[in-house]
Amino acid sequence: MHQLTIAEIIRGLRDKQFSSVELTSHYLERIQQLDSQFNSFITVTSEQALNEAAAADARLAQGDAPALCGVPVAHKDIFCTNGVRTSCGSKMLDNFVPPYDATVIDNFQQAGAISLGKTNMDEFAMGSSNETSFYGAVKNPWDVERIPGGSSGGSAAAVAALLAPGATATDTGGSIRQPAAMTGTTGLKPTYGRVSRWGMIAFASSLDQGGPITRTAEDAALMLSVMASPDAKDSTCLDRPVQDYTAHLNDSIAGLKIGVPSEYFGEGLDSEVGARVQDALKEYEKLGAELVEISLPHSKLAVPAYYVIAPAEASANLSRFDGVRYGYRCENPADLRDLYMRSRGEGFGEEVKRRILVGSYALSAGYYDAYYNKAQQVRRLIKQDFVDAFDKVDVIMGPTAPNPAFKLGEKNADPVAMYLEDIYTIATNLAGLPGMSIPCGFAHGLPVGLQIIGNYLDEARMLNVAHQFQQASDWHQQTAPAAE
């Protein structure tokens, strides 16, 4: 049953091949039996899930079933869940039980989905390896000595290990696409503002965006249809109608123009990863697409611009964790200053503290123009590269990440080396464009991700392009041996 995709589960539930209670129990048993190897969940909500499943079965029996009625999913522990601890992977929020649901969570409930629990993640979504979590590293189901990617490593590992057919995730610099690439899953980051950030714990507000991790593009379309919505509670959420993401999956892609940026195939790219991406591009040519060489000349500035903007916004966002209103408070504070200093010093992990300090530096008196303002100017240059490219092409493709999954601990001593793992994904966030990662083969025995970047609000086409590849290939159907 755990091999089923979300699309197959929807059909199976409606055709009464199995009930939501049977399916949900099956996933909960798998999580209990297998997840000690992967550590992909922080909290499993068994009782709530079974209650929701029983209610879903009743609605299915009455023929009153919304889109995802009875479908179990997992949620990244960054989305606030009413009455269920939401930690954001941090000691700071280890005791935080939100009194409300994020809009994304609310949307899944309205759609009848079942929540299996909350998935592990890098602390406050800051990381590319899922090693900064207060709850311990997540292990890659393809090789438990390796990282699953981050920051949505728990969501990616849970889907790859078939512990959930789909999971929510968030992406600030690659945190959906890079773990999808590392685990052989399908991940989609929508256009900035397509999915509400209300109740999604903020990291860098001008970059953060929620999206799904699934096993197929079709399932990503089904989940995105539920996640995306205008939301008056998030003033940056786009007030534009949501497309029907499943309507164009089967359209032909003959004549599609694919931009291939030369900057994404240069120094630093593992040669086997590069070869798998080239194989995928050849497959697209067979499907009738045309490859067009393009240039994104400011690509190499994306990582430096990001590591000003994201820490600056993080330092402002994370100032709310003050040890007064919620979250961790140090023992016996001598005075208010000591309460702030020690609550934050003890409650945040090393990487989070490092980024807050960098952000404080970039925003401090005398440095604002040289760092934050400069980075926002460079950001516009990066966006303009994409705008110029999309005059000539329909989508852009390249590798999601320069290397396959690395060993746990391998890059911990060198933050800059870790940051460069996101070299191909970060520009998309800076420009606010939608991007996907889909499996396109193996390098050194580990999954490789093909990145597809779409134009603004062109998620339906991106999903069509991904789905057509998955109709012609079976990389997305390979499962990690540990998932059996």
Place this chain on the structure above:
Amino acid sequence: MAVDAQTIEKLAELARIAISEETIDEVSSRLGDVLQLVDQLQAVNTDGVEPMAHPLDEVQVLRKDAVTEPNRREAFLALAPQSEAGLYLVPKVID
């Protein structure tokens, strides 16, 4: 490129984050690496380029100044490490 200890102490104060004496060297060297990375931006000519705040150049949405949510004071106060009589408690600020 390491950042000097004085700068780290100033940043720690600005960010209200206690940094222990033992870790200050490591924080300083790693912070230096990150600043060296971002210093690549200084070489870029950005004359006349408008800083980009929103990818789609959307403007702030306005709404009516109307009450839409109930007052949930008790639910929110219940999350506080310490509260009393409907107020957040902190160490004494004024003598």
